[in-house]
Amino acid sequence: SAVISQKPSRDICQRGTSLTIQCQVDSQVTMMFWYRQQPGQSLTLIATANQGSEATYESGFVIDKFPISRPNLTFSTLTVSNMSPEDSSIYLCSVGDSLRGTEAFFGQGTRLTVV
Amino acid sequence: ILNVEQSPQSLHVQEGDSTNFTCSFPSSNFYALHWYRWETAKSPEALFVMTLNGDEKKKGRISATLNTKEGYSYLYIKGSQPEDSATYLCAASNSGYSTLTFGKGTMLLVSP
Numbered sequence: 001s002a003v004i005s006q007k008p009s010r011d012i013c014q015r016g017t018s019l020t021i022q023c024q025v026d027s028q029v030t031m032m033f034w035y036r037q038q039p040g041q042s043l044t045l046i047a048t049a050n051q052g053s054e055a056t057y058e059s060g061f062v063i064d065k066f067p068i069s070r071p072n073l074t075f076s077t078l079t080v081s082n083m084s085p086e087d088s089s090i091y092l093c094s095v096g097d098s099l100r101g102t103e104a105f106f107g108q109g110t111r112l113t114v115v
Numbered sequence: 116i117l118n119v120e121q122s123p124q125s126l127h128v129q130e131g132d133s134t135n136f137t138c139s140f141p142s143s144n145f146y147a148l149h150w151y152r153w154e155t156a157k158s159p160e161a162l163f164v165m166t167l168n169g170d171e172k173k174k175g176r177i178s179a180t181l182n183t184k185e186g187y188s189y190l191y192i193k194g195s196q197p198e199d200s201a202t203y204l205c206a207a208s209n210s211g212y213s214t215l216t217f218g219k220g221t222m223l224l225v226s227p
Binding site: 033048108 | 149159161216
């Protein structure tokens with residue numbers, strides 16, 4: 001199992017600004033995942049963050065908009081850049097070496113509102 | 116990306132009622148089906164991970180079944196309690212993808 005501390009838990013931001021979300025895991029993990037849930041939509045994978053290499057982004061998500069850092073095996077950040085109201089969502093980090101066949105562990109989520 | 120559908124979108128039941136939700140997913144190249152429970156302001160919590168056709172798993176009053184041939188899973192809650200109120204997410208993966216695809220969830224409200 002893994003315990004993930006995610007912060008901030010919520011924020012209200014002005015459009016055009018950026019917000020960095022942090023996730024700290026209580027154990028070393030190979031892969032960390034960042035998800036977004038827009039209102040009324042599914043939890044959608046933004047990118048996979050591996051330590052020591054660039055993050056792998058899913059279709060529709062780009063590094064300039066969602067830069068990710070993974071400086072070590074217990075920590076990662078996601079930045080939501082140049083925010084617009086469409087970025088208002090819940091952002092979640094998750095860990096697991098094999099998300100397919102074993103359970104995933106999640107942070108508490110960051111509820112972002114862009115005004 | 117897989118197409119994972121959940122129904123109903125929301126459900127309101129009385130304490131003591133039993134209820135069930137459905138998750139449908141593509142049956143081709145199926146690998147695993149996950150169920151998570153997500154309470155407001157908390158982390159999603161894994162309920163079940165199932166991989167075999169015909170799998171049935173149980174945790175207290177909650178149980179789940181899996182049919183990989185027809186591509187669906189049911190989650191059952193027996194004797195619902197107010198503390199069962201949460202959003203229930205299912206997620207599927209197949210052998211072609213190394214990550215999970217989530218449905219939109221079923222929001223359950225149990226009234227005392």
